Amino acid sequence: MARSYFIHTFGCQMNESDSQRMGEALARAGWRPSAAADAADLVLVNTCAIREKAEDKLFSALGRYRLLKARRGTRIGVAGCVAQQEKDNLLSRAPFVDFVLGPDHLEKVPELAESGGVETDFLDTEQYLFPQADPETSRGKATAFVTAMKGCDNVCSFCVVPYTRGREVSRPYAEIVREVASLVVVGVREVTLIGQNVNAYAGGCSFADLIRRVAAVPGVMRIRFTTSHPMDLSADLVRCFAEVVQLMPHFHLPVQHGADTVLERMRRKYTIAQYEERIASLPEHVALTSDIICGFPGETEDEHRQNLEFLRRTPYDNLFSFLYSPRPHTGAILKLREWGEVPRALGIRRLEEVQGLQMERTLRRHRQRIGSVVEVLVEEPGFGRSRENWTVHFDGDAGSGDLVRVRVDSATLVSLRGAQVETVDRAPRMALKRRLTVVSA
Ligand code: 5AD
Ligand code: SF4
DSSP, rough: OOOOEEEEEEHHHHHHHHHHHHHHHHHHHTTTEEESSSGSEEEEEOOSSSSHHHHHHHHHHHHHHHHHHHOOOOEEEEEEHHHHHHTHHHHHHSOOOOOEEEEGGGGHHHHHHOOOOEEOOOTTTTTOOOOOOOOOGTOOOSSSEEEEEEOOOOOTTTEEEEEEEHEEEEOHHHHHHHHHHHHHTTTOOEEEEETTTGGGGGSSHHHHHHHHHHTTSTTEEEEEOOOOGGOOHHHHHHHHHHTTTBSEEEEEEOOOOOOOOHHHHHHHHOOHHHHHHHHHTTTOOOOOEEEEEESSSTTTTHHHHHHHHHHHHHHHSEEEEEOOOTTTEEEEHHHHHHHOOHHHHHHHHHHHHHHHHHHHHHHHHHHHHHTTTEEEEEETTTTEEEETOOOOEEEOOOOOTOOOEEEEEEOOOOOEEEEEEEEEEOEEEEEEHHHHHHOOH
């Protein structure tokens, strides 16, 4: 009988997409997916290194999988950003791990699962080939991630990603367009173009042109992208929000802090005035979201006040805020002593102030939507997302891939709830039917 694998994924959309590619590589080598870690012959943990907490999660998961190994001889692999950051050190920290692979070696997972070992070298830009998605994995799903580029050439002083994901490499646009077309054939309606710094895309055309090319694929209903650096935002990309009907009106454009002096220490390459000028150029209907870091080294009470003032005047639709976490191989960790660490309790107090401000605003905005009608692409029965990327739960008979209108009748901090009032466009049933055949075969 075929051996089975289970992948436990932490972190961002890039990791989710990498896990899919690794699952596909294992399937090609004769492995089959297992619904639970307890029943699998191989457990692969795809890790995130962005904050210390993410790393802690890896080690507590590994603690559990170690017991499985003792009981059933399960093989254990570690992939992703912690694998890349720790390389063979991981084997001394967790000697029961059989193999370690960095994000440049997704295709090698079946080989490493047999041989064990460590594979974490970066490939030269010219050598790197993006793994091709197997569209069958997405059959019948409404949404899919499509890799546009990988890596990051910025040097933000808090961020480990340039170390774990290497230099920017863009995927040729023809490959991306082909992948999008193959996903539409199996029923995908919405694609999210992903990359650590996706708007720095340079795979033979500009990022704005890539969006236009993807929009020209027949059957693509919605396009999103993530994540972006404010300095790589072009006027042409701004125009896309107004001109490309399939491009959804949501833009995640992390600011990280509201004080110029902190932005400078973070090496973000812009001032708040420049950031504000850029967001002012966006069409009004675009829902803007952002990330904020509190307690960055040397953050003074006055800088924190500037941060709150900036947030008060900036109408973010949603905000993700984090407590600064010192990361290895970053600029800020070298300056920690010079700039001065913000005491943890103070950092948490500031974070709570930022979160309090945003929570109140998000809840108010959500409540304002009660009574309105929003367009939802259904991802699962009773659940989907609006054009602005709001999470919507609803009562109605629509199925995955249907585009419906929902009247909002209640709201919480995290989602809207309502009733389906109209079907705008049904999912092509053929795609769904074929999926059922595959499942029962
Ligand atoms: N500490 C806290 N937050 C961080 N982020 C990135 N690195 C760190 C760090 N060292 C946040 C940034 C980024 C988001 C994905 O995670 O806000 O935009
Ligand atoms: Fe985490 Fe960043 Fe790696 Fe994604 S790219 S898994 S967010 S460290």
